[in-house]
Amino acid sequence: MIKKEKLQIIGTKQIAKDTIEMKLENIHISETAVPGQFLHILIEGHTLGRPISIADIDKENHLVTILFKVIGSGTKRLAAYSVGQQINALGPSGNGFPLRQEAKETVLLIGGGIGVPPMYYLGKQLAAQNVNAIAILGFQTAENVFYEDKFKEIAETYIVTDDGSYGNKGLVTDLLDKVGDFDCYYTCGPLPMIQAVTSKLSGKRGYISLEERMGCGVGACLACMIPANNESGYKKICSDGPVFLAEEVTI
C-alpha cells in the first residue's frame, strides 16, 4: 500500500552523463514494491512530487535503488542530497508490470533513456522466475549508456544509440525484428518510442509504462489522464498506471 515514507540515502553516484544512481533504505518500500512502480518524491521547496521509477530492490538489506536524470530544478536538488540525509516520498506508487509469465517463455524488454531503470528490476524478477529475457536498450549517445553489464547478467542485451557512438546505431525499433521470437514485450521510454514500438508490435501482448506531469501522484487531482477504452473514457497514469496493457489506452 502507498504510504508517506522517509528514505535514508545510503549511496549516491553518477553512472552516466547527468544520470544519478541513488540507493535508499526503507523497509516498507523494499518489502512491498513490484517492478514498474514508482516513488513520488517530495523535494523541499517544490510544490509537486517527482515521480521516479524503482530501478531495483534489495529486500534483504531493505534497499531501494532509483536512477534519475538531472533535467530541471527538482532532479538537480535531488542530486545534491548526500549520504545520510533523508528524503520524503510516497510509495510504492502506481501499478507495476504483471509478472505472471510462464517459465521458459521469452519476453522482450525495451527501454529508452530514462525509461531503462524500471526494466532492470523487472528483468531481474523475471529472471528469478526462469523467464527468458531479451533486452533492447536505447540511449542518445555513448556517454548516456548505463547498466549494460547489469542487464547482461539477466538478459540477452542489445544497446542502441541514436548516433551509433556505442552499440548499434539507430532506434530500438530497428532491432525489433532482429532479436528473434518472443511471447510478450514490456516497454518504458519517451512517448514517441512507445508509440513506434506498440504500432510495430501491434497484435503482440505488450505492457507499456507511461509518463505524464503529475499533481497529487495518488489519483485524486486528475492531472495525469490518458484516454482509455473503458466506460469513463480515461485512466489515471499515477494510480491506474503507469503500466498499461498496450491496447487499453490511446497513445
Place this chain on the structure above:
Amino acid sequence: MIKKEKLQIIGTKQIAKDTIEMKLENIHISETAVPGQFLHILIEGHTLGRPISIADIDKENHLVTILFKVIGSGTKRLAAYSVGQQINALGPSGNGFPLRQEAKETVLLIGGGIGVPPMYYLGKQLAAQNVNAIAILGFQTAENVFYEDKFKEIAETYIVTDDGSYGNKGLVTDLLDKVGDFDCYYTCGPLPMIQAVTSKLSGKRGYISLEERMGCGVGACLACMIPANNESGYKKICSDGPVFLAEEVTI
C-alpha cells in the same frame, strides 16, 4: 566597501536558548568591517536578505563572528547550515559606531537581547584604545544570557534579566544611574529599550543602532526609513545607519 561575498562556515554552536554563534571566514569582511556594521545574508529560497550584526572580528585569521536568534524561517535555515558550507552575504553593510573616543574616557555600552552582539566587537575595539567601558546587558531570562564572560574581559559588566532569574532583576534602564559616570553611551536592542534609554539619557552624547525590515539592504529601495532632522526628512537605516547619533533621528 560593501561587496557580495561568499563566507565559509568554520564553526557553529548554540550558546543560549535559540541563539547561535557562527564563525565565518572571509578576507574582505574581516579586513574592512568596523563595529556596528552588519552582514546582509542572502539565504537560499528566501527573497530578501537577513541583516545580522557583526559580533566580532579576528583579523589575523580572517574570521567574522555573528550571533543570531532563531525566530523565523530565515534564521532557522541559517542555523541548519553546517561547517564547511558557504553562505552569501552583502557586507560589510551600513555605518558602524564612531570610535573616536579619548583614551581614559568612560563609555557605557547598553545591549538588549539580540542587540548585545554588536556591543561586543565595539567594546573590544574601545578596550584596545584604552577606553574605559561599562556594559549593561539585558536579557529576558537566565537561559537567554550569553557572552557574559567575554564582556567581563573588556568591560565592567552588569547583567539584567526581566524576571531576575540571572543577574539583576528589571530593565537595563534601571541601572543607568547606578553604574557611575560616563562620557558617552552606545546602545542596540529592541526599539522600546532604545526609546527608554535615549529619553533617560537625553543630553548625553549617545549612539543608537536601529532595526527595520529591509528590502535591498543597500539603500536603493527605501524600505528602511527613519524620520530624521535633515533636509530630506528621513534617513535610511541600511545605508545611513544602522548607527545614528541619538538626536539625529526621531524614534
Place this chain on the structure above:
Amino acid sequence: MNELAVSLPGLKLKNPIMPASGCFGFGHEYSNYYDLSELGAVIMKAATGNARLGNPTPRVAETASGMLNAIGLQNPGVDKIIEYEVPFLANFDTSIIANIAGSTIEEYEMVAAAFNYTEDVHALELNISCPNVKEGGIQFGTDPVMAAKVTERVKRVSKLPVYVKLSPNVADIVEMAKAVEAAGADGLSMINTLTGMQIHLPSKRPLIANKTGGLSGPAIKPIAIRMIYEVKQNVDLPIIGMGGICSAEDVLEFLLAGASAVAVGTANFGNPLVCKEIIDELPDVLSRYGFASVQEAMGKAVFV
C-alpha cells in the same frame, strides 16, 4: 465546546479544516492516509450536469511556490457523484460540501437541484469561475451582474446553504462579494485560482495544453489574505478561506483576516497528511498566540 469547533450556515464543523475542491477528488485516495472523520468537512471535486472529460494533458505545471492547473472540470456528472461518491464520503463522520459548476445558468440549476435529493450533502459551493457559454464565454466570476444572477437562481432551486466561490481575477473583489450577498448567498468561499501561464522553453509552447491554468499554492496567499480582509470589512457573510494554506500558522492568519473556516488545496500534493497535521497542530498554535478557540481568533486582526 470543542476549541476547534465552528458553526457556519448549514455546517456544524468539529474543526475548520477541509480539503479544497479539486485537490482531494472524492476522498478515496486520501482515506488511505488517515481517517477522513478527522476533517471538519470535505469539499468535493466540481460536479457538472453531465460527465466531462476535461482538458488535454499536460494539465499541471509547477511554478515558484505554486502550481498551475487546467484540469477542466473533469467529473463523472452529478448523478454518478450522488450515486457513488457521496455514499462513500457519508461513511465518515464529516460534513460534505458539493462544488457545483456549469456552462449555463440552467446547468447550475440542474446540478444544484440534484443535490436536494441526498441527505448527505450539507452545503453547496458555487464555483463561478466558469465561462458562460450562452453569454459568449464571459466568466460568471468576473462580472457582478452574472454572478448575482447565477447565485439567485441557484438559491431559488436549492434547499442547501450556498457558499459562492469568488474568483480573484477581478479589480474589485468587494463589488463581487456584495453582488452575491444581495443575491442571497449564505456564505463566501475564497479564493479560487489566478489565471497564469508558463512557457516551456524547449518546445516554446505553453506547458499547460490548455495554454492558461489556475495559479494556486503559497504564491497566492498574500492575495487571498488581502481579499478576505477587504471583503470582511464590507460584507457580513461568513467566509471559507483558502489560497496557499500549508500550516496551522497559515490557518490562523486566515482566521485573523476574517475567515470562519478554511480549505487546503495544493498543499495536499506535497504532503497527503497535511490536513490531519494541521488539525493536530492548530490547538497549540492558537494558544501560542493567545487564543482559546478558533471562534475567538476569527476576525481578530487589528486593522487600525
Place this chain on the structure above:
Amino acid sequence: MNELAVSLPGLKLKNPIMPASGCFGFGHEYSNYYDLSELGAVIMKAATGNARLGNPTPRVAETASGMLNAIGLQNPGVDKIIEYEVPFLANFDTSIIANIAGSTIEEYEMVAAAFNYTEDVHALELNISCPNVKEGGIQFGTDPVMAAKVTERVKRVSKLPVYVKLSPNVADIVEMAKAVEAAGADGLSMINTLTGMQIHLPSKRPLIANKTGGLSGPAIKPIAIRMIYEVKQNVDLPIIGMGGICSAEDVLEFLLAGASAVAVGTANFGNPLVCKEIIDELPDVLSRYGFASVQEAMGKAVFV
C-alpha cells in the same frame, strides 16, 4: 548588429535588460557592484510633482517566492530628480526611462512636462497604479476610461515616447491595453504588483504598516506571462515585460510570450549583480534554445 540589441520607440538598447522602477533607486548603490553602462536601460524610481515621504514602516515583507512592498512613492520630487539624479545616470552609456506618478492628471502632466527639458531621459514609464485623489481614490490603473484619459493627457504634453505600466489587478488586461493604445501609448510596461497582505501573528496586525502592499517576485511570474501573452495577441504595442524575472531563462520566457525587453525588480534584492549576470548569460541561453538573437526570439511562443 549585436545579438542582444533591441529597438523600441525612443530606445535603442544594447540589450533588453533593465532594472525595474523602485528596485534600483537612481542607480548609485548598484553602481558599486558593476558598471551601469552594461545595462540596456535604467528605469528610475517614480517621480511625483513634489517630494513625498512615503508610507510608515514596515514597508516590506517577505512572502513565499515573493515580497510585499508599500514604499508609497517616496521620492525627492521631479525637479530634484532632474537636477541630481538624471545627471548621475547620464554618466553611464545606458538609456534612461523616467517612471512618473501622480494623484491627479494635472500632477502627471506636470511631471511629464518637466522631463521635456532634459536631453538625457529617453522615455517615460507612466505608472498608473496610483489612486486618483480627485475621483475619490479610484485607481487610474483599474479603470480603462481613466487610464486612457491620463495617457492621452500625458502624451499631449510630453515629447518623449510613453510606455504605460499596466496594473495586473484587473479582470481584463486586454481591455486596459486597448484603452491606452487608443489613447496614444507608444508601448506598454507590464506587470506592476498585485495587491496583497500579510498578517503578523504575534502583533495580529498587517505586517506592512500601510496594511496592503504590492506583491512582486517569482510568485507572480505566471500571471505576468499570461497577461503579456493575452495582450500580445490583441494589441500591437511593444511590451517591456516584468514580474519575477531572476534568470536569463526567465527573460527568454518573457520574450517568447511577447515582450520586446524586460525589467528585473525584486531579484536585485537577493542578488545585486543579477542584471549583469543575466546579460552575461543571455547569449548562451538564446542559442541553447535555438535563437541567434533577442530579436529572433520575440513573440516566438507557439500558441496553436
